[in-house]
Amino acid sequence: MEPVTTLTAAAIANLAFQKFVEAGAGEMAKKFTTDAIAKIDDLRQKIVARLRGKTEKLDEALVKAEAGDRTVLETISKHLDVVMDDAPEFAAEIRAIAHEITLQQIQDNSSMNQTNYGGTNYQTKTGQDNTNFFGGTHNHGQK
Known part of the structure; x- marks a missing residue:
């Protein structure tokens, strides 16, 4: 099967409303290219246009999802699944569209290194944007 046909209604709904249920546009910019973010908006608009007016409960779920409520995504994905089967x-x-978006996700290709110096071990992760994360591990032995 091609990857395009394996995208479920739940995965597509999560992707379409991700901008609203995450911490904000800053988090989206870390995960997706500018083109992908525009396609996410296009995907969401197509889904909302197709689902709006089906039921009052669904209309409420769409409004709540756009307000950042992730608990309604299951309701949206169930209705989207039915519409996808019918159309x-x-x-x-x-x-x-969802497949194109996933192709434009920003990958984390950074590496994690651990250096051991005596009793303290430091783990370092260097990201693409030269952000360094340092964490220490302390081993406590019995005397």
Whole structure:
């Protein structure tokens, strides 16, 4: 199977509303390219346009998701799954957009190193943006 056809309604809904349920645009910018963020907005708009007006409960869930409530994503994904089953063209369209977005995710290709000096071991992770994270491990032995 191609990756485009394996994207579930739940994965697509989570991706489409991620901007709202995460801490904010700053977190999105760390994970996705600018083009991907624009495609996420496009994906969300297509989903909302297709689902709006189906039921009052779903309309409330869409409003809550856009307000940052992640608990309603299950409701949205269940309805999206039904719509995707009923409209294969729509399903193919949003799966293709979601697939394009996932291809534009920013990968964390940094490495983690551990250096041992006597009783203290330091672990260092250097990221792409030259951000360094230092953590220490202290071993306590019995006397």
